[in-house]
Amino acid sequence: MIIISPYAQKLRNGKPNPKNYPFWKQVIQSIDEEIIQVGVEGEEQLVDDFRKNLSLSELCLLLHKCRTWVSCDSFFQHLAWQQEKKGIVLWSVSNPAIFGHDININLLKSKDCLAPNQFLWWEDTPFDPEKFVSPEEVIYNIKNFK
Amino acid sequence: MDIEQYKHELKNNYERAVFLKGDEIEARETARYSWAAKNILGKKVLEIGCSSGYGFQFLGVVDYTGIDYDKRIIDVANQQDWHPNAKFFHADINTFELEQYDTIIAFEVIEHLDNGLEIIEKLKKHCKRLLITVPHKEPKGFWGEHHKLHGLTEYNFPNFKFNYINEEGRISKYLEALSNENHCNLLIGSWDKKETVLCSIATRGRYHSTLPMVIQAILNQTKLPDKLVIFDDNDEPKDLRQDFLYAHLFYMLDVKGVPWEWKFAGKKGQHHIHQAANTAGYDWVWRVDDDAIPEPNVLEELYTYATTAYKSESIGAVGGSVITPPVPLQTLNSTGLIENIEKEPNVQWGMLNWVKQVEHLYCSFLYRAGINDYHLGLSRVAHREETLFSYGLHLKGYRLLVIPDAITWHLKNPTGGIRSETNAALYDKDEQIFQNFLKYKDRTIVVLNCGMGDHVVFKSIINELKNPLIFTCYPEIVDGEPISKAIELFGNIDRWNIYQKMAQWEWTESLQDAFRKLYK
Numbered sequence: 001m002i003i004i005s006p007y008a009q010k011l012r013n014g015k016p017n018p019k020n021y022p023f024w025k026q027v028i029q030s031i032d033e034e035i036i037q038v039g040v041e042g043e044e045q046l047v048d049d050f051r052k053n054l055s056l057s058e059l060c061l062l063l064h065k066c067r068t069w070v071s072c073d074s075f076f077q078h079l080a081w082q083q084e085k086k087g088i089v090l091w092s093v094s095n096p097a098i099f100g101h102d103i104n105i106n107l108l109k110s111k112d113c114l115a116p117n118q119f120l121w122w123e124d125t126p127f128d129p130e131k132f133v134s135p136e137e138v139i140y141n142i143k144n145f146k
Numbered sequence: 147m148d149i150e151q152y153k154h155e156l157k158n159n160y161e162r163a164v165f166l167k168g169d170e171i172e173a174r175e176t177a178r179y180s181w182a183a184k185n186i187l188g189k190k191v192l193e194i195g196c197s198s199g200y201g202f203q204f205l206g207v208v209d210y211t212g213i214d215y216d217k218r219i220i221d222v223a224n225q226q227d228w229h230p231n232a233k234f235f236h237a238d239i240n241t242f243e244l245e246q247y248d249t250i251i252a253f254e255v256i257e258h259l260d261n262g263l264e265i266i267e268k269l270k271k272h273c274k275r276l277l278i279t280v281p282h283k284e285p286k287g288f289w290g291e292h293h294k295l296h297g298l299t300e301y302n303f304p305n306f307k308f309n310y311i312n313e314e315g316r317i318s319k320y321l322e323a324l325s326n327e328n329h330c331n332l333l334i335g336s337w338d339k340k341e342t343v344l345c346s347i348a349t350r351g352r353y354h355s356t357l358p359m360v361i362q363a364i365l366n367q368t369k370l371p372d373k374l375v376i377f378d379d380n381d382e383p384k385d386l387r388q389d390f391l392y393a394h395l396f397y398m399l400d401v402k403g404v405p406w407e408w409k410f411a412g413k414k415g416q417h418h419i420h421q422a423a424n425t426a427g428y429d430w431v432w433r434v435d436d437d438a439i440p441e442p443n444v445l446e447e448l449y450t451y452a453t454t455a456y457k458s459e460s461i462g463a464v465g466g467s468v469i470t471p472p473v474p475l476q477t478l479n480s481t482g483l484i485e486n487i488e489k490e491p492n493v494q495w496g497m498l499n500w501v502k503q504v505e506h507l508y509c510s511f512l513y514r515a516g517i518n519d520y521h522l523g524l525s526r527v528a529h530r531e532e533t534l535f536s537y538g539l540h541l542k543g544y545r546l547l548v549i550p551d552a553i554t555w556h557l558k559n560p561t562g563g564i565r566s567e568t569n570a571a572l573y574d575k576d577e578q579i580f581q582n583f584l585k586y587k588d589r590t591i592v593v594l595n596c597g598m599g600d601h602v603v604f605k606s607i608i609n610e611l612k613n614p615l616i617f618t619c620y621p622e623i624v625d626g627e628p629i630s631k632a633i634e635l636f637g638n639i640d641r642w643n644i645y646q647k648m649a650q651w652e653w654t655e656s657l658q659d660a661f662r663k664l665y666k
Contacts, residue, residue, distance in 0.1 A: 009597070056622060078599035082606065098648070099599075099657055119649035 001034040002142065003062055003069035003087075005076035007043045008122075016127040018115075019073045021090040026135035027070075031142060036062065038076065068145045070138065073099055080104075088141050092131040094118060105141055107133045161292045162219070165200035167226045177315030178253055178279055178334055179204035185336055187275040188248020188459050194239050194269070195255035199223035202232045211247075213237040239265055244272040248459070253279045254332070257295045263302060276337040278303070281330050282310065282321070288330065300333065308335035341430060341453055343445065343512070345371035346423035348416045349436035350379040351562020353386065356437040359557075361395045363439045369446035370404050371432060377419040379411040415526035420535070424515050425650060432512045433532075437559035438468065440510065440552075447552035448512040451501070455547070462518075462544025463536055465511030466552025468494045482506070482548065484537050484587060498550040507536035507546055510554050516650075518542060522579075523637025527569070529576035534583060541587075575637070582635045589615035590665055593632045593642035594624060600644060603657045611665055 008019040024046050028035060037050040038059060054062070059076075060083055063069065069087035071077045073094045080087050081101040088105045089096065093115040096106040108114075113131035153164050165171050171179075179201045189208050193201060196212025197219055210232045214220050223234040235242075239259070250273040256262035257280050269276055280303075281289065286296040300308050311332045312322040322328055345364055349357050357376075364374055386392035386408070399406045411419050423431045430452060432445055448464045455461060467474065477496030480486075482504025494508045507513075509532060518538040524531055540546055590611045594601055601623040608614065608624070616626030617639075632639050640646055647653075648660050 075597065075599040075602070078602035082602050095654075098653065098655065098660075117649065119645040119653070 001036060001066050002031065003036050003038055003066045004028075004046070005038050005069065005071035005074060006046060007039055008072050008074040010042070011123050012121075013123045015123065018093045018122055018125045018127045018131075019091075020127070021072050021092075021132055021138075022127075022129040023132065023135040023138070027138045027142070030135070030139045033067070036066070038062065068142070070142060077101065077104065088138070088145065090132060090138060092128070093122075093125050105145070107137060107141060109133045161290065162197055162216075163200075164198050164219070164222070166198060166222070167228070169200070171200060173315035174311060174313060174332075175200070175315075176204070177311060177317055178332075181311075181317055181334060182251055182253075182277050185275070185277055186249045187338075190246075190248045191251065192244070192247045192249075192273070193251040193253075195252065195258070196223065196234060199226055199228050199232060199234055201251070201253070202228045207231055211235065213239065213242055215239070244268070247273045249273060249275045249277060251277045253277075254281070256280050257284070257293045257298060260294045262295050266303065270337065270339070274339045276306075277335070278306070278337075279311065279332045279334045282333045284330055298333070300335075303333070303335060303337070305340075306335040306337045308333050310334065341449075342372040342428045343369075343430045343432055343449060344423055344426055344428035344515070345374045345432045345434060345445070346377065346420065347374070347434050347436055348377045348379060348411070348419040349562075352436045352559055353380070353384065354391070355561060356439070356557055356559045358391050358395060359439050360434060360436055361399075363442070364434070365395070365398050365402060365404070366442045367440070367445045368443050369449055370402060371445060372405070372428065374399065374404055374406040375423060375426070376406070376408050377411040377416075377422070378408060379413055379416070379419065381413070383410045413526065415524065415528040415531075417520040417522055417524055417528040417531045417535075420531070421520035424513075424518075424520055426515070428515050430512055431515045432510075434510050434554075435556070437557045437563065438510045438554045439557065440466075440554040444552045444554055445512070447549060451547060451549050452512055452514070455501075457545075460543070460545050461514070462539035462542070462546055463507055463511050463513035464547045464549055465494050465507040465509075466549055466554060467497050468509045468554045468556045469497070470495070470556045470558055482546075484533075484540075484584065487533065487584075493548045497553070498548060500550060502548045504546050504548055505537055505540045506533045507548070508532060509556060511536070513539065514544065517544065519641045521638065521641035523639065523641065524576045524579060525572040525637075527572045527576060529573045530580040534580060537583075579635070579637045586615055586635075589613050591632075591636070591642070592616040592626070592665055593629065593636075593639045594618045594620075594626070595629050595632075595639055595642065596644050598623060600657065604661050606658055607661050607665070610662065614665075 006024050008017045011017050028046055035047045037047045038054060041052050063080055063083050063085045069080055072090050077089045086103050089100060091106060091108040092113055095114050095118050096108055098118055100106045109132060115125045163175055183204050191208045191210050193212045196214050199212050202210050212234045215238050217236040220234050220236040250269050259265055280298045283299055284296050309317050309319055310321045311317045311334045313328045322331055347360060444466055452461050452464045474497050475491045475495040477491045477493050480490045480493045482493040482502060484505045492508045493502055493504050520535055522531055522534045536546055592614050594604055598620050601620045605624050617629050617632035618624045618626035619629055644660055647664055653660055
C-alpha cells in the first residue's frame with residue numbers, strides 16, 4: 001500500500017499552492033498498487049480511498065503500514081521523517097536542502113526552479129506546472145522504491 | 147611495498163614531506179605546525195596540501211579538513227586514523243568547493259601552483275585567517291620542476307604579517323643569512339580578514355546641542371569606523387547639508403575618508419534603528435548615543451579588545467566607561483550580573499582598573515553584529531533595550547567585557563533624546579517585559595509561531611535545549627503554553643519567528659539547524 005499526500009496547506013488568497021504537484025492523475029493511473037490518499041476536507045479526491053482529517057496517531061499508524069508514501073512539500077513529509085518512514089517528496093519552488101530530509105527521495109526538477117526567497121509566504125509565488133518533475137520520473141521512483 | 151620506499155616515492159623527490167603516525171617529525175615541520183597551533187583562529191580549519199595529515203596532530207582537536215591533489219597521499223592520510231575530527235579528501239584546490247572556515251593553512255603549496263597568487267585571493271574569501279609558508283626569494287630551478295612560482299617575497303602577499311623560518315626550523319622576525327647549512331628560508335605568515343565597523347548614532351531633538359559634538363568626537367577617533375550612519379528620528383527631520391556646522395562636519399568626514407549616511411528613521415523606537423545597523427552587513431557595530439562623547443581612543447581600544455583579546459571569537463561586545471559628569475561613580479565592586487541590575491551601580495558608570503566580564507552593557511558599546519536581535523518586543527520608547535540586547539548576547543554564550551581606558555562622557559542632555567517620549571504606560575510595559583525576561587532568565591524561551599511541519603522539525607531538537615519554556619501553536623505536536631501567553635509576557639514575538647530569522651541569516655542549511663541556531 002502507498003500513501004499519497006497530494007496537497008500543501010491552502011493559501012489564504014485562494015490561489016493554487018505553488019508546491020502542489022500538478023500531475024497526480026497520471027501518476028495514479030500507472031500505479032498498480034493500493035493507494036490511500038490523506039488530506040483534509042475540501043481537497044480534491046484522487047483515489048477511492050480518501051481519508052480526511054486523520055489524527056496524528058491515525059496518520060502514524062497508516063505510515064507504519066505503508067510500503068512507501070509520496071507527498072509534496074507539506075506537513076506530511078516532516079511527520080513521516082519523524083516516524084523514520086522513508087518516502088518520496090515532489091519539490092518545486094521550495095528548497096529540499098532547507099525543508100527536506102535526507103532519508104527521503106527528494107525529486108526536484110532543477111535548482112533553477114527554486115523561489116529566490118524561501119522564507120516569504122507562498123502566496124507571493126505563482127504556481128507553475130513546469131517546475132515539477134515529470135509523472136514518468138515519479139512513477140519510476142515509486143516502482144523502484146526500496 | 148617497503149614502507150621507506152613507499153614514503154620516498156610519496157615524497158616525490160623530496161617535494162613532499164610525509165610522516166606517518168608515530169614518525170619523528172623534522173624540525174622545520176614541527177616548528178611551523180607548532181606556530182600554526184598558536185595562531186589558529188576558531189575551530190573550523192582547512193589545510194591545503196595536507197600530505198599524510200601529520201600536521202593535524204599539532205593543531206589540537208579542531209574541526210579539520212585536509213585536501214591534497216594526490217590521491218595516494220590522501221589514502222595514506224586516511225589509513226593513519228589520526229582522529230575522528232580530521233577528514234581528508236582528494237581534491238584540486240582549483241575545483242574544490244570551499245566552505246567558510248575560521249582558518250585555512252597552506253604550507254608550501256602556493257609556489258606549486260601557476261595561479262598560486264590568485265588562489266591566495268580565493269582563499270581569503272573563505273576564511274577569517276590564512277596561514278601560509280612559501281620559499282623566500284627562491285631562484286628558479288632551485289628546488290626542481292615542481293615549483294611554478296619563484297622569487298616570492300613579502301611584497302607578493304600584501305596585508306600579511308610575516309616572520310622567517312630557517313632550515314633548522316627557527317622562526318624569527320629577522321631573515322637569516324643563506325649558507326651551506328641554511329640553503330633557503332621560508333616566509334611564514336598570517337593574514338586576517340579585516341573586520342569592519344559601523345558607527346551608528348540614533349538622534350532626536352539634538353541637532354544643535356550634543357549631536358555635532360558626538361560627530362566631531364567620531365571624527366577625532368584614532369581608529370575611524372568604516373562607515374558612520376546617523377539615524378534621524380526627529381518629528382520634523384531636516385536636510386542639514388547647507389547648515390554651516392554640519393556642512394563642515396560632513397566635509398571633514400569626506401576628507402578623512404569616512405563614508406557617512408544620514409537616514410530618516412520611522413519613529414518606531416530606537417530598537418528598530420539599532421536593528422537596521424545590526425543587520426547592515428558589518429562585522430561590528432559601535433553604537434553611540436547622541437549625547438555621549440567618546441574620547442579619541444575609544445573605538446581603537448574597544449576594537450582591539452574585541453578582535454585580539456584571548457579567545458576573541460567568543461567576545462560579543464565590549465564597552466568602556468560611560469561617565470556622567472561631574473563625578474564618576476565607584477563601581478569597582480559592581481558584579482555586572484543581570485540579577486543585580488537594581489542593586490548596584492552599572493559597571494560602566496565608573497572608571498575601571500582592569501577588564502571586567504559582565505552580563506549586560508549600557509548606553510554605548512561595540513558589539514558583534516548579526517548575532518542577536520533588537521526585536522525585543524518593546525514599545526517605541528524601547529526602555530531597557532540595550533540591557534536586553536546585550537544580555538541576549540550573553541545568553542548566546544558570548545562574553546561581554548568592560549575595559550579600562552575607554553571613556554565616553556555621557557552628558558545626559560536634558561533636551562531631546564531618542565527616548566523623549568513621555569508616555570509612562572509605555573515605560574511600564576517595557577519594564578514588565580524586562581522583568582519577565584529576568585524571571586525566566588534560566589529558561590530557554592521557545593516561541594513556535596509557525597506551521598505544523600515546523601513544529602515536527604523543532605521537536606527533533608527539543609532534548610538539546612536547556613530547560614525550555616515553550617509556547618506553541620500545535621500542542622498536540624509540541625506541548626507548551628499558548629502563543630497568546632508569550633505575547634502577554636514578552637510583547638512582540640518576532641524575534642522568535644524562524645522564517646524571519648532564516649531570511650535574515652540568508653539561510654541555506656536545514657530547518658532543523660536553523661532552530662538550533664535560534665535556540666541554542
